[in-house]
Amino acid sequence: MKRNRLIALSSAALLTLTMAGSALPAFAAAPAKSDLQIFSWWTGVASSKALKSLMTIYEHQYKGSTVTNDAVAGGAGSNAKAVLAGRMEAGNPPGTFQVHAGGGSLLSWVQAGDMKPLNALYKSEGWYKVFPRSLLNLMTFNGKIYGVPVDMQRANVLWYNPTIFKKYHLTAPKTFPQFFHDAAVLKSHGITPLELANHGNWEATLLFSDVLLGTVGPVKYDQLLTGHASWNIPGVKAAANTFVRMLGYANKDYTALHWQQADQAVAQGKAAMNVMGDWAQGYFSTALHLKPGVGFGWAATPQTHGVFGAVSDVFGLPSKLKNDTPTINFLKVLGSKVGQDTFNPLKGTFSPRLDSNMAKYNAYSRSAMMSYKRDRLVLIIGQGAVNPGFTNNFNNAMEIFVSNHNVNNFVSAIVSAAQSNPLS
The missing domain is CATH 3.40.190.10 (Periplasmic binding protein-like II)
Structure with missing residues (x-):
């Protein structure tokens, strides 16, 4: 099912980031040399700093790789969504892109046939055990999961x-x-x-x-x-x-x-x-x-x-990529405990993983984490x-x-x- 997409002209600020070289934890996956472009609306002070830390982990783990954030400013993705729609319509998807969990924006891309399911990745990374079912339900359509959550807000x-x-x-x-x-x-x-x-x-x-x-x-x-x-x-x-x-x-x-x-x-x-x-x-x-x-x-x-x-930023796997490997590798980092516990304290959000390290978060985030684990989730x-x-x-x-x-x-x-x- 194809939906009408809104194509808007907007300027995108291209931020090229290089590896920071600090000692970081290793992941089990083997390194793969390739470039990756991600698409987001994170251009604020806190979100940019947080995203850069996540990209640094990725570049450290996958030696020789480079990752860029093709960012479009605008709270809640108000501008980025229109620019992304134009790219997807033109058959030029980024390696992965930011979208909200739920039956709105994520589902619309799934219905258009623009996303691949990630059930195999969830199984290999053990994520079925660390993300609550209430959150997985927000990314699951017809039994298939289409997003990896990086934060919870x-x-x-x-x-x-x-x-x-x-x-x-x-x-x-x-x-x-x-x-x-x-x-x-x-x-x-x-x-x-x-x-x-x-x-x-x-x-x-x-x-x-x-x-x-x-x-x-x-x-x-x-x-x-x-x-x-x-x-x-x-x-x-x-x-x-x-x-x-x-x-x-x-x-x-x-x-x-x-x-x-x-x-x-x-x-x-x-x-x-x-x-x-x-x-x-x-x-x-x-x-x-x-x-x-x-x-x-x-x-x-x-x-x-x-x-x-609940507002959760998730990233998925576009279906029309020529090479899935860089995106899958980035999603592994994004969904990992170390990736999330590095990213979220800087952004002011918290990890949706149930095993995240609460000691890394401030008093506000700890209180929000307790509510998330205890209270009813609504969108x-x-x-x-x-x-x-x-x-x-x-x-x-x-x-x-x-x-x-x-x-x-x-x-x-x-x-x-x-x-x-x-x-x-």
Whole structure:
């Protein structure tokens, strides 16, 4: 089954990396001399540093090999996905590419016949035992696995400035009523309660996803995302009304801000709270050098305690490569314990492997790892949860909604998106 692909013109920054020469653990596979090009949207400070460490391990293990990251900037892959679609349409796939786990972006490539299954690799590397079934299910279609996860990220996180909260005797809000109480106190003291960014036209969608999850609960939320519940249910409208009320406590320049700028405003005390995935933690820790619990605080977004909003970056094996070997070798490194426990602490994410070394992670990541192992996993709209057609229509509806605040029109647009792009 072939789907229509969007071809966009964009400039890609080519970053050539060379081996760092430090002593690194060896892998069982035999070295293979060849070049490898990977494709990602990791261009930020923390993610670039983390990816370079992973590429260094690969180049050390496979002597004489070179690896390049053909990166296209844009949070959540907003620009990279369009560029990648053009390359795949032209029959020029990279050796491997970044995609989100779930029935959205990964599944769309599988359905187009552009990916090869990786069951044999999982068996040879023993990965069936180290990745939880709940995660494997997000990459499995018709019994075949098509991705190797490199990280795990939590998307239902409310970040806050501990100094501000302490000054005004506030605690991280666990419910929407508490959020609005705290927001009113903060606003009365001239502090922006909620810093929002939406320059990439995905950040507001993430915020709404968390509000929806907290409003309808994980069971009904999953039913919405899988097409087993109508988007006309009262809970969707209730979530939209809560979202609009939250915007009343947000900054007005959200369309001009990237997500890092929103995080920075919280870190600097210009705003008190921000909702963002825990890639924000990588920015706080790596770029701003802040200590978890001191420079920044965190909590599950209101009314989502006990639920883990999962976002996992995975890489797969394109079906039209002339030589699979470099890609398979890179995937071995990417899925290995040493590769993941090197990459994730630098990026601010954590390894989805159940045997990862928790001592390598900071206080925030350890808390997220405990939630990941304990709580129910759900996917997030705009982060690989649903098909690209629905996601694009949803983001477009959200862009209008954050400007006009018309709840009825927004809900109608989502209902139409689900009818035009079936979720089941």
